[in-house]
Amino acid sequence: MTTAHRPRAARGLLLTVGALSVATLALAGCAGGGSSAPEALTFLKNAENTTTEPILQALADDQCAAQEETLPLEISSVPQADLDAQVQLLASQNGLPVMFSAGGNPAEGAKLWDQGVILDLDEALTDLGVKDKIAPGAISTIEKLYGGAFNFLPFQYNIEGVFYNKALFEENGWEVPTTFDELTALSAEIQAAGYTPLSASGEQGWPLTRLISGYLFRDLGPDALKKVADGEAKLTDPEYVAAAQAIADLGAAGYFGQNVTSLDYDAATNEFLTGKAAMIYMGSWLLGNINGDGNQIGAENVGFFPYPAVEGGAGDIGQYPANVGLPATFGSKTYTPEVGEWLKCIAENYGNEAAEQGQITGFISDVEVEQNEVTATIADTIATSTDSVLWFEALFNAKASNISSTNAALLVTGQISAEEFMGLVQDALDNP
Known part of the structure; x- marks a missing residue:
């Protein structure tokens, strides 16, 4: 059993959309306008x-009590949709708080790094002697997302892969596929046995485009989509279209089921957890559902394997697609020795406290907590992975991301071709 701590009442002001201007003044005051040490x-x-606040509050009450005495933890919140604008506004007023979360667009975080207003965590954590408390795979993901530097902390960290019904596999003698060709052949066997091979939400779209990027990374290598973002390649290049075609072929064969277009996220998850689908591609956030009461197949019957290799491809099966949610960073202008003591304490203890509260993060945990096999597999993979890749839309603009997700179902149901799909997304990248 894991142990959860009861979070104390937040000391900070809970902000609403209507209070943003007041929040700006309050936060600028707390930060001292960059001219004095924070209080x-x-x-x-x-x-x-x-998920982050209960852990930080627990640390303030216990492991970081000395740091809390010197610098009391004060947490404030704004709606996610307003976070990028609020942080940029505070940065322009030299009033950033000591610590703050990234907004929804990684490019905005990269801008802050270029402006010199956020802390170099590589240097700071190395100086504090605690950089080894952050999982290398999480650091790799942050560097890929936020301008090439380790400048955000992975309070959340998810890896992606294929969850599968172990009981169903064992009953039918199916082997876990290690190549995409094996996955395709296995899907045919699963379909013949009367099950949906791969449950996916066509309504959301991104669960399908994740399969395209997975193929690209395994075939062309981990920098496949960065080359597109940098203008060195286009999604309409033949080798990129081939990835979309591979996923379109899965759809044409019916391996996503007959109702993929209408399935939303919850329905697709339910198909897997009720035993109707043998596999589902998803991130480690699915552990919440797997370990929940709605899992009819039982958590003990869920396994996990990485996106299979593409034979002859340049990618590595050990490079897991990953994301860090909305990570947090420290302002460079409010960083003092006292803040450094807080950062050190967080780095040393966040992973253990998160594990005790049943969370998996990008911080290393060395405490023994009771976990089922699939949860332990995910935790071990995160702790030992040294590299990661992103996802299809990670480096896209908002327009391209929307076009990608809204047209994915049309791709796998044959309503548009692989060439047309990739052309639509590339056009949005070229004309944001």
Whole structure:
């Protein structure tokens, strides 16, 4: 059993959309306008994030009590949709809080790094002697997302892969596929046995485009989509279209089921957890559902394997697609020795406290907690992975991301071709 701590009441001001101007003044005051040492560890986060605060509050009450005495933790929140604008506004007023979450667009975080207003965590954590408390794979993901530097902390960290019904596999003698060709052949066997091979939400779209990027990374290598973002390649290049075609072929064979277009995220998840689908591609956030009461196949019957290799491809099966949610960073202008003590304490203890509260993060945990096999597999993979890749839309603009997700179902149902799909997304990248 894991142990959860009861979070104390937040000391900070809970902000609403109508209070943004007041929030700006309050946070600028807490940060001292960049002209004086902070009097509190102010932390601005997105209101939708309910997982980070209980851990930080627990640390303030226990392991980081000395740091809390010197700099009291004060947490404030704004809606996620407003976070990018709020952080940029505070940065322009030299009023960033001591710690703050990234907004929804990684490019905005990269801008802050270029402006010199956020802390170099590589240097700071190395100086504090605690950089080894952050999982290398999480650092790799942050560097890929935020301008090539380690400048955000992975309070959340998810890896992606294929969850599968172990009981169903064992009953039918199916082997876990290690190549895409094996996955395709296995899907045919699963379909013949009367099950949906791969459950996916066509309504959301991104669960399908994740399969395209997975193929690209395994075939062309981990920099496949960065080359597109940098203008060195286009999604309409033949080798990129081939990835979309591979996923379109899965759809044409019916391996996503007959109702993929209408399935939303919850329905697709339910198909897997009720035993109707043998596999589902998803991130480690699915552990919440797997370990929940709605899992009819039982958590003990869920396994996990990485996106299979593409034979002859340049990618590595050990490079897991990953994301860090909305990570947090420290302002460079409010960083003092006292803030450094807080950062050190967080790095040393966040992973253990998160594990005790049943969370998996990008911080290393060395405490023994009871976990089922699939949860332990995910935790071990995160702790030992040294590299990662992103996802299809990670480096896209908002327009391209929307076109990608809204047309994915049309691709796998044959309503548009692979060439047309990739052309639509590339056009949005060229004309944001």
